[in-house]
Amino acid sequence: MASHRLKPLSALGREFLAVESIGPVTVAEVMDVALASLAARRGQEAVVGAAAAQAGIPLPPPGRAEVGAVCGAFWVSPEMWFLEAPFATHEDVVAHLRPVFGEAASITEQTDAWARLNVTGPLGPLFERLCNLDLGRFEPGSATRTVIEHVGCYAIRRAPERMTVLGPRSMAGSLHHALTVAARSVA
């Protein structure tokens, strides 16, 4: 990666990332993950599956997220996934993935389309105030689209007490506000 002279700003408009703790819950904005959408082209589903398998990229079934050697992935649409990779090594994530899939897939950079908030702590009491997710049935490894206070998000449960919430970058402030207000409400 060429070393350009532009300084990044987080979705929340921060130069330095912050972690907030509210009672037992912490909410942290992170920007160290590169994200790309991967969509199999028509009739190329098997080719894409094979290429991914060979490259160690998981392509989980609907509703699921998986961690792989190079990339993590979660399902977003029929024949479409979001792939996650370390930003430091994969900033131009499309350039990394293109050789793997060639013309069999459409790949689009999504890194900065989404604000990324990691929430840790007891998730049940918090998320039941935020979105229509049945946390009891949303065990680690689950990933879904959901709505938090009118903001369309992805929720990925990494561990019993750890959730990643991806929200549209432009609405990061509103999403963060919703999370922290709810955390205070249940604290």
Place this chain on the structure above:
Amino acid sequence: MNQALRQTEGFVADLPQAALGPSQVQRVGAGLVDRSRTLSFTFDGRAYAGHPGDTLASALLANGVRLMGRSFKYHRPRSVIASSSEEPNALVELRSGARAEPNTRATVVELWDGLEARSQNRWPSLAFDALGVNDFVSPFLTAGFYYKTFMWPAAFWEKLYEPVIRRAAGLGRLSTEADPDAYDKGFLHCDLLVIGAGPSGLMAALTAGRAGARVILCDEDFLLGGRLNAETLAVGGQAGTDWARAAVAELAALPNVRMMPRTTVVGAFDHGVFAAVERVADHVAAPLAGKPRQILWRITARRSVLAAGAIERPIAFRDNDRPGVMLAGAVRAYLNRWGVAAGRRVALFVNNEDGLRTARDLDARGVDVVAVIDARPEGERLPGIRHLKGAVVTGTAGRLGLTGITVRDAQGREERVACDVLGVSGGWNPTVALTSHHSARPVWEEGIAAFVPSLDGPKGLGVAGAAAGALSTHGALATGAARAAEALEDLGFRVSSVDLPEAEDAPVRLRPLWHVSGTGRAWVDFQNDVTVKDIKLAHQENFRSVEHLKRYTTLGMATDQGKTSNVTALAVMAELTGKGIPETGTTMFRPPYTPVSMGVLAGRSRDEGFKPTRLTPSHKWAREQGAVFVEVGMWLRAQWFPRPGETTWRESVDREVLATRKGVGVCDVTTLGKIDVQGTDAGAFLDRVYANTFSTLPVGKVRYGLMLREDGHVMDDGTTARLGEHEYVMTTTTANAVAVFRHLEFCRQCLWPDLDVQLVSTTEAWAQVSVAGPNARRLLERVVDGDISDAAFPTMACGNVTVCGGLRARLFRISFSGELAYEIAVPARYGDALIRELMAQGKDLGATPYGTEALGVLRVEKGHVAGGELNGQSTALNMGLGRMVSRKKDSIGMVLSQREELVREDGLRLVGVRPVDPTAVLKGGSHFVALDKEAVAANDDGWLTSVVHSPHLGHQIALGYLRNGAARMGERLRVVNLLAKTEVEVEIVSPHFIDPEGERLRG
């Protein structure tokens, strides 16, 4: 006089304010309240005492306060009749200031220390209410009287009659201050939702909880146990209250059971979705900081059991609304649960066995039961109590409180019986409300003379206990267990057989009695003052269906939603029509079960948080520049950037426009929708969704695209760039980004499912900045790493580039302003840095940030369509873009865009407008009228869609849609704004006000 009235007619003489504890003269036992702690509260400014576990109603009764409110129409003095949420009379205003809460039922207010309550709908005082005069003129105020009068003269309705009526309207007052409390929403999921925690609900929850199902148990009361708390009945060999306490303890220990007291399930919606309101902080003066007052829960339940009990109904007889006439079950509840004797000399009027329990319980507590008037001639008499069989109550006496009743015995002899409370039981109506939320009509059950739930209620909802018509404790326990077991087996749980605790199973033995005939007024709907006479009048005037009856008399429309009145009214109407009750109709209930605060329905969506706010990548920078922001949908965009010394927005905007046209302007255009279209059929796909052609667009080029709806009107427009053989990026307008994406997915999935095309939104991934003006290239050359000379990067070129030493970026040579212009996009996290870099690098080139206002001026000067022209009603032809619609290929909207009325030669066309007097002021939305014609609809020639001040031309210019506009270039017209009573003479010109040949953008 008030004082005198109270002392002679009131129930208890005034007590000194200091006498708090001892003032609870009617407290005859502990019940389930905590008498070790005393709470003080005020009602109409006077101080009283109560205990934890009291409701406002029980505490007022304990203090001997009976007069609690006034009725709606006649302003009759009223006291509490019930002990639960069905209460129609005892409505108070709670708290004060911004937290004042009108129409609150005293029976559901859990007492707290410092509670303040006031009576309402009275002036000057509760005991003496001037509008009590309505009661004396009540013969004129019968049902529907207002439909028959107040018609002359016509203008007097708004001026005279209605203001008087409106002043008298309503009960409580709404504070006009913003509600200071927060409200939350939440979502819960369970296998079994149990609604009501009386014996049947507890039994259902125990059955399901022990089987390992995920159970939610809701009850509107703060004390679980339901009717068991109000009775002296035994369950499983122990006191019913103790059994309830043990059941609650067992449930609380189960991790799979969630107990939700103070939570009312208010609505049953489709597919097992319920709405419930939890009153988190209504039993304290104010919520804790950061905590909600109430929570609206949306509960998704795989199965549910309604165990909401039953509501006792009154019997109508003359003056049955006097303070002191109560429901017999409520009298018993106050005695057993709250240790309060509602009166000292109590009479009872019953038509069923249950009412006799009240007599027994009062007698056992040493309260004087002066008589039991039993409408049933048959059956045994109560020992040791004067029990009149086959008798009825025909009237009452007293003014602000009951002093006695008139009784007619089986032989027709009337006698006066002195008493201060009359407990009435006309039977029990199962609480079927939720079962009819899906429009199922309850069915009549003769045995208990009541409506029970129909079998076609909400799918997955079972009904247990009194709500199902099982009115005994045994029936409640048995049906609770059975409904839960059925639901669980349905879901595949193994349910072990449950040992039912032993409990009474007494028969109901009811003899239907709805009203006692006679002269005078007999109330059916207490709050709205609907009497038996009103029902008779409705019948006489042919308002005989239940719906007509309700609407004509306002019966059941009060805040109690007819809980104590609907069935009685129906029965009275059935008598009048000579039909049976089921033939006459049923009562229907719609959500909510009890009234719900607007605040909780809105949750956190209010004030600035009403909708999410979308910020552009350069927002922080723009704020530092002092930008003024404007809402564009949910986005906040910089509208203009005022500089020191500029006093009007026009000064700033003019400067930004001129700076752009002379040097270079910079504007964040990230809000435009960006959709990545890839796949081997991407070009073919775009040919079908755009009216013009894209498959022939060379790689590295951009084209303007016009998108139609299938009805041939313009849906959206924007530019689409071809970045690779199979890769396009489409831009949409800010407003239509979501709808266009949805439409494209529809086309892709539903119309042409085998085209190889993949879509993903990239609106937020890239920060996109417009760089426009003669110096645009010079500025970008300092930022972009490669060659962007006119030769290397001509008009409508696009491509991947790098900026600032290697950051990947996209560059598009497109222009909305008519200037030499580019849009440059970088990953969004670098958007802030990019715009700072552009401003820094462009200092000597006159780089100037511009906002949406200047953007608007620039595009109107150039004649580009936008919001005002893209109004969903216009066609390509209207916009002067008719030739863009290719007739040679199948594209969405092509066929229907050619319908006769849409292709009229004399139809609306986009035109430019210039005021003849350059100092004249135009207003958007003004209409075109010919100079010599009158401003009436027949001469309406169109309207101005967009108006700006062009600093370039030094006067206002506008775009508009003008009838037959293409043929009217050079014509002079008026534009009239009849709202402001102004008109301006204008000349119709080409919409391309500057550089019609496009020299500048090729520059």
Place this chain on the structure above:
Amino acid sequence: MKYSALRVFREALTGHKGWTPAWRDPDPQPSYDIVVVGGGGHGLATAFYLAKEFGQARIAVLEKGWIGGGNAGRNTTIIRSNYLLDGNQPFYEFSMKLWEGLEQDLNYNAMVSQRGILNLFHTDAQRDAYTRRGNAMILHGADAELLDRSQVRKMYPFLNFDHARFPIKGGLLQRRAGTARHDAVAWGYARGADQRGVDIIQNCAVTGFRIVNGRVLGVETTRGYIGAIKVGVAVAGSSSRVMAAAGMRLPIESHVLQAFVTEGLKPVIDGVLTFGAGHFYVSQSDKGGLVFGGDIDGYNSYAQRGNMAVVEDVAEGGMALMPMIGRARLLRTWGGIMDMSMDGSPFIDRTPVQGLYFNGGWCYGGFKATPASGFCFAHLLARDEPHPTAVAYRLDRFRRGAMIDEKGQGAQPNLH
């Protein structure tokens, strides 16, 4: 019987024994000159004007349930004529004029109350759109005023001016708009029609049409066959079902619209208010309840009930606009079935079947149209030509491309 203050006074003194039925309950006759199907406001108004204005006799109104039991009694009682387009504005203004004389026309107090409607705007673009609309209204002879922020604030000081997500910038006011007591409108027309000899036949559902050689001869009903020279159908909410019996497919979908009322409160809101940045409109009834509504639920439905999403959406709009209503309680909700048409505008037209006429597609705007709808439908039934204010309401307008699309949403009924 004529209603008057004097009559009310006399009856009060004599025990109200003299009041007679507001309308009779006759058995159906074997045939009529004109049968109006549908005993809602529009059908009853049609019958009333047929008898009163067009000299027609031998008229029956057939109602499957109880008169006024459909949308006539399930709306938010608003009357207004603040339309934008040429096809609509003259019609609704005609309706407004009929409202203004309704009580004297009917000898029934339907409580027509012209307390004004204020449509708030929040952006410059909305202001321009309302300017265009206000001018169109005045051009058509209606009244309209454009208020700025301070004028709005003076009228409604309790609105959210200080913490608004979408600031109030002004509003379009029509002072002659307001509300009317919805049930009374149906009852008043029924009584007026009945007094002029119209048979109002309740509990009489039309199950089919007898059509021979392209001409209607009568209707099959649950109370037997009833012959008719002309049949007018005004059954909004059931239009597709009823007209299917005549072999017609309509440019209509049925959708549920919910409405809401709070507990009775002392008066705080004088006129009708609409929120331009959310789905919310409100007025306060003469009984004190805040009556409000919002969007339709959005999916085809014949169930007269809605779901939570719209309840919450409306409450959010209400709280955003008027945060003082947080402690007011929602008392009742109800749902009505709307004929949502393909351009959001109605139909009053002949059909391909001779003698069969259709009135429907009122979307959620039918109540305010009641008088003019009845008058214009009566005009069409009696004279076989459209009333001048209703010439645009033709069924063939989509073939010609003459849509009357106030919202510019195109052929998607749930967006109108």
Place this chain on the structure above:
Amino acid sequence: MLILHPLLGLRDAQEFTYLGDASIIDRPDGLTEPEAFHDYLYLRDNPAGVHKELWFHEQGDRSWLVVTRNTVTHEILGAELARDYARGRGRSR
């Protein structure tokens, strides 16, 4: 309402955006006469009963679904991916 998504199980209807009668899938050939387009775009059976209709999982996986639902009871009888349904109706490229 809850919609049984063929891939994701029961999802709240609020996550979806409604379009209308699934007959809108049966689009006439794009170079055909306006009459066919008129009937296609404007006329509806609008049944009181079973209705096949299009819902877009806008706040979900962006699948268009054809949902079979009773418009009187709101009962949902089934849901399938619209692209499969469309193929079944003979739509392809």
